[in-house]
Amino acid sequence: MVIFLGPSGCGKTTLLRLTNRLDSLSRGNIYINSQNIRDLNPVKLRQSIGYVIQEVGLFPNKTIFDNIAVVPKLLGWNKEKIRKRVDELMHLTRLEPDLYRRRYPAELSGGQQQRVGVARALAADPEILLMDEPFGAIDPINREQIQNEFLNLQAKMKKTIAFVSHDIHEALKMGDKIALFNQGRLIQYDTPEVILTRPKNKFVANFVGADRALKVLGLLHVRDIMNCSPSNIVDAAQTAPEVLKMLEQKNLRYAIVLAQGKPVGYVTSQDLKYEQGLCQEVARPYPLCLEQGTSVHEALSHMLMHDLTTFCVINDQGDLVGTVTYKSIQKSLQDFFADDAEAQ
Amino acid sequence: MSTFDFIINNYRQVIYLIGEHVWIVSLALALATLIGVPLGMVITRHKALAARVINAANILMTIPSIALFGLMLPVLSLVGHGLGKVPAVTALVLYSQLPIIRNTYTAIQNVPPAVVDAGKGMGMSRWELLREVQIPISIPVILAGLRTAAVMSIGIAAIAAYIGAGGLGVLIQQGIDRVHQEMILSGALLVSVLALVVDGGMALIERLVTPRGIKIQQPRPK
Numbered sequence: 001m002v003i004f005l006g007p008s009g010c011g012k013t014t015l016l017r018l019t020n021r022l023d024s025l026s027r028g029n030i031y032i033n034s035q036n037i038r039d040l041n042p043v044k045l046r047q048s049i050g051y052v053i054q055e056v057g058l059f060p061n062k063t064i065f066d067n068i069a070v071v072p073k074l075l076g077w078n079k080e081k082i083r084k085r086v087d088e089l090m091h092l093t094r095l096e097p098d099l100y101r102r103r104y105p106a107e108l109s110g111g112q113q114q115r116v117g118v119a120r121a122l123a124a125d126p127e128i129l130l131m132d133e134p135f136g137a138i139d140p141i142n143r144e145q146i147q148n149e150f151l152n153l154q155a156k157m158k159k160t161i162a163f164v165s166h167d168i169h170e171a172l173k174m175g176d177k178i179a180l181f182n183q184g185r186l187i188q189y190d191t192p193e194v195i196l197t198r199p200k201n202k203f204v205a206n207f208v209g210a211d212r213a214l215k216v217l218g219l220l221h222v223r224d225i226m227n228c229s230p231s232n233i234v235d236a237a238q239t240a241p242e243v244l245k246m247l248e249q250k251n252l253r254y255a256i257v258l259a260q261g262k263p264v265g266y267v268t269s270q271d272l273k274y275e276q277g278l279c280q281e282v283a284r285p286y287p288l289c290l291e292q293g294t295s296v297h298e299a300l301s302h303m304l305m306h307d308l309t310t311f312c313v314i315n316d317q318g319d320l321v322g323t324v325t326y327k328s329i330q331k332s333l334q335d336f337f338a339d340d341a342e343a344q
Numbered sequence: 345m346s347t348f349d350f351i352i353n354n355y356r357q358v359i360y361l362i363g364e365h366v367w368i369v370s371l372a373l374a375l376a377t378l379i380g381v382p383l384g385m386v387i388t389r390h391k392a393l394a395a396r397v398i399n400a401a402n403i404l405m406t407i408p409s410i411a412l413f414g415l416m417l418p419v420l421s422l423v424g425h426g427l428g429k430v431p432a433v434t435a436l437v438l439y440s441q442l443p444i445i446r447n448t449y450t451a452i453q454n455v456p457p458a459v460v461d462a463g464k465g466m467g468m469s470r471w472e473l474l475r476e477v478q479i480p481i482s483i484p485v486i487l488a489g490l491r492t493a494a495v496m497s498i499g500i501a502a503i504a505a506y507i508g509a510g511g512l513g514v515l516i517q518q519g520i521d522r523v524h525q526e527m528i529l530s531g532a533l534l535v536s537v538l539a540l541v542v543d544g545g546m547a548l549i550e551r552l553v554t555p556r557g558i559k560i561q562q563p564r565p566k
Contacts, residue, residue, distance in 0.1 A: 043468075053458060057459045057460075059463070104560050105557065117462075
């Protein structure tokens with residue numbers, strides 16, 4: 001998935017429209033699978049490319065079913081095949097077929113309409129998808145959700161996607177690569193990591209923003225930086241003096257208490273002094289545990305909010321798989337920008 | 345009450361004249377639709393032409409009907425139809441062009457550009473786009489144009505009695521000639537009733553053919 005990113009009027013939408021020949025090329029060529037699009041029939045070309053636009057552009061006179069079935073019908077599929085395909089797509093885009101098949105676009109919310117728009121573009125299973133700010137008109141909460149859904153979908157589909165956006169966050173989140181444009185020119189074409197850590201010039205640096213270190217954290221996941229074998233683990237059944245002794249020996253400030261592999265909380269040497277019972281009884285519970293797929297950005301935010309420098313990372317069963325500390329975040333950032341320092 | 349007596353006493357003639365009136369208007373409307381709707385669609389593709397066509401239709405509208413009948417007399421006389429139903433229908437076709445062309449043009453123009461773009465982008469040909477999307481979305485407005493044209497034509501057709509086209513205008517014309525008040529009134533009354541009935545009927549058709557998805561969009565039809 002390539003994101004075409006840039007300020008308004010930089011030509012990213014035009015590039016998309018040139019690709020399916022809604023606008024015509026004055027100079028230069030575009031090749032799809034080494035075939036010049038000038039040599040292809042525009043109507044056939046467009047039928048073979050999925051197209052999603054910000055305004056969605058569903059046909060208000062047609063039901064959801066008929067909207068999704070447009071391209072298969074143009075291609076002359078038989079009814080049974082169309083019906084199966086539409087149901088499949090509605091499941092894929094999380095629209096209950098029996099509930100929505102016969103509804104009209106005006107009866108759907110903006111987010112649902114855009115899902116139909118995506119389903120419609122995928123109908124004939126095109127290899128290429130052109131998306132022009134597809135989630136731009138959706139409110140931020142729903143946008144986040146539909147972006148995630150779409151990423152999951154893309155993980156299964158593995159389509160070639162050209163995705164226009166003017167939102168750097170969306171670009172960093174969605175893109176395998178980002179093509180940054182300004183005034184009709186391609187400025188930089190790189191992975192999100194490289195765009196953030198090694199912006200090519202001042203324009204790129206300004207566009208990604210002064211908080212690019214924080215944005216890098218958004219690209220990293222907890223699983224990338226966590227310590228998988230922390231040494232400060234104690235079992236809930238151990239007694240307070242035992243744990244205190246261990247802490248002093250290893251020169252640690254605190255220990256994480258586990259019960260059957262699940263984190264219960266943490267204890268400091270302060271908590272353990274003068275205690276005789278099980279360490280479990282004095283453990284302070286963690287306000288929350290992180291999942292492996294959580295972004296480091298979010299992990300840092302939790303640290304700031306709860307005034308804790310360590311969090312436990314758990315798997316789907318709730319078992320501890322590692323820890324994330326403030327230090328490990330700092331270190332991962334340093335590693336990230338190390339290339340940057342060498343380059344300068 | 346004597347107006348009603350007149351209608352009842354002459355019901356055979358009245359029914360005949362109503363039939364004749366409806367015949368002239370329907371024929372004219374059918375022809376006008378066949379010309380005006382395609383023309384209105386064609387000019388959405390040629391903006392320069394659009395202004396000229398709509399202007400021409402506007403000018404036609406300003407010519408008083410009596411004058412138009414007069415103007416057509418020498419022209420249609422060349423083919424032997426200077427008087428009667430031919431010039432009447434011709435005039436009605438010309439008058440109907442403005443509401444029909446203008447409404448068709450506006451309706452097609454007002455189909456949201458995003459919808460048209462999406463259709464094109466998915467690989468619909470011009471004709472498919474027109475048939476599947478643009479016409480269904482435009483149909484309520486196009487029909488509203490036909491409705492205006494129909495009501496207007498019923499009124500103008502009454503005047504066509506003066507060039508021997510027949511219809512309910514005959515009652516008015518002869519009533520004036522004979523200073524027969526009940527006759528004039530019954531003619532005028534029947535023309536009005538006919539216009540109201542047709543207007544209501546077309547409104548009903550409009551509602552019936554509007555795609556459901558569009559009705560949901562605009563819950564109150566204009």
